[in-house]
Ligand code: SF4
């Protein structure tokens with residue numbers, strides 16, 4: 001549906017504009033058949049919404065430019081990103097598609113609500129909507145302008161013209177290719193050799209590995225999983241005084257508070273992306 005007999009904006013432009021109005025910084029459209037080429041059965045759009053034909057992917061909630069210049073790492077790790085914005089925007093888009101165009105639509109459940117077994121990959125959907133490509137930094141999707149972004153998605157039975165994946169990968173950046181040729185490493189690999197490894201081949205990612213089991217306890221120290229870990233430690237502690245120290249201590253207090261605010265603010269360590277050249281110009285353009 002790329003035209004409008006009234007001469008107004010196309011349905012695709014209309015839907016994307018609604019996403020931006022709802023707080024996203026970018027929106028793209030992915031075709032279900034593109035996603036199905038990679039997603040395993042059980043994790044495809046049609047498994048979530050019967051008859052899904054298109055996915056409107058919303059992006060936003062990235063750190064502000066100032067957040068990349070904190071006095072110390074901790075403030076950024078406390079307010080670095082907002083996972084709700086892209087999801088909320090997708091929710092609005094789903095209603096908009098139903099009310100304006102009369103097709104069924106449904107927000108894709110995010111990893112936040114799905115626990116350790118996500119219904120579908122928002123990263124894959126974002127790639128197929130042309131919003132960015134996988135990176136060496138733990139496979140996060142990098143957008144050429146913004147760098148790091150977070151994603152939401154609205155699945156719909158409405159046929160929409162897809163944007164499709166980008167022809168040229170965003171990662172590695174030219175600066176990383178030059179560094180690889182000279183030193184055999186890249187800024188992200190150098191920043192976190194514990195969690196990240198990989199190799200560039202002919203200016204592209206040859207292979208990469210992200211050890212999430214090591215990243216999680218380092219990067220998500222005040223998130224929900226940290227709360228579960230500390231709760232277990234407190235329950236296993238037989239000494240009453242020590243148990244009290246765990247539960248009333250500063251670390252557990254921050255973890256509990258992160259539960260209260262998790263829909264708004266909870267972050268990671270960002271070290272792998274701090275020196276990533278993608279999106280750097282934007283991060284440095286303000287006074
Ligand atoms: S978020 Fe932190 S711990 Fe995780 S891969 Fe990046 S630098 Fe390493």
Ligand code: SF4
Nearest residue numbers: 135171173176188276
């Ligand atoms: S630092 Fe370079 S190789 Fe690493 S994620 Fe950024 S662009 Fe990719």
